[in-house]
Amino acid sequence: MIDSVFEVPTYEFAACAFTALGAIVAFGKLSHARVKTWALSYLFDIAFPGKDSNKVLRIFMECLVFVALGIIVAIAVTKPANPMQAIAAGMSWAALLGKFK
Numbered sequence: 001m002i003d004s005v006f007e008v009p010t011y012e013f014a015a016c017a018f019t020a021l022g023a024i025v026a027f028g029k030l031s032h033a034r035v036k037t038w039a040l041s042y043l044f045d046i047a048f049p050g051k052d053s054n055k056v057l058r059i060f061m062e063c064l065v066f067v068a069l070g071i072i073v074a075i076a077v078t079k080p081a082n083p084m085q086a087i088a089a090g091m092s093w094a095a096l097l098g099k100f101k
Contacts (some may be wrong), residue, residue: 009076016071018083022090023070027063030094040065070094 040062048058073096074080074089 009079011071011075014083015075015080015086018086019071019074019080019090020067022087023067023074023093024063024090025087026070026091026094027066040069066094 044058044062047061048054070090070093074086074093077093077096078085078089080086080089
């Protein structure tokens, strides 16, 4: 019988919390003005047309989606074993999928 090589990542609360902390730090440090995350920014341009329409809501929603994607991608790619690895994974996922201006 063939054994499965692919393991589905487990999303434990502590790993998700520390990864989210790292993603929030990355979002704050990189700033909305300096990084475009994959197609996320373009989707929010469509959802919130205009320069100043709901700017605070847009940034808040973009941060939430950024953090959620950060948790999913970072844990799936790195499988962090301790809080330091989870924070680093949360911070570094933006470099993996981000486009800097």
